[in-house]
Amino acid sequence: QVQLVESGGGLVQPGGSLRLSCAASGSIFSRNGMAWYRQAPGNQRELVAGINRVGLTNYADSVKGRFTISRDNAKNTVYLQMNSLKPEDTAVYYCNVIPVRRDYWGQGTQVTVSS
Numbered sequence: 001q002v003q004l005v006e007s008g009g010g011l012v013q014p015g016g017s018l019r020l021s022c023a024a025s026g027s028i029f030s031r032n033g034m035a036w037y038r039q040a041p042g043n044q045r046e047l048v049a050g051i052n053r054v055g056l057t058n059y060a061d062s063v064k065g066r067f068t069i070s071r072d073n074a075k076n077t078v079y080l081q082m083n084s085l086k087p088e089d090t091a092v093y094y095c096n097v098i099p100v101r102r103d104y105w106g107q108g109t110q111v112t113v114s115s
Contacts, residue, residue, distance in 0.1 A: 009109030
């Protein structure tokens with residue numbers, strides 16, 4: 001059974017930082033690109049950042065220069081380092097493979113940016 005388990009969310013003040021982690025089943029991690037998505041209340045889920053199997057990355061314009069996606073193939077884990085956080089970054093953050101598999105969505109991790 002495929003599992004994607006997100007962690008690392010929390011409450012942070014504007015300008016602060018958080019590091020999210022997503023642990024994936026080894027069988028899917030090694031074969032797929034991985035990505036972070038987020039969904040804010042009332043909004044559709046959107047792509048935040050992606051990384052392919054060899055480490056090439058892409059980012060949504062709204063997070064370029066502030067967020068960094070990385071992967072540790074030995075640990076089957078993908079990370080999202082989020083710096084200079086803004087209130088509009090508040091959302092539930094999810095990871096998934098590229099392209100998205102609907103049956104792989106996990107519980108996500110809540111990120112709240114507020115003073």
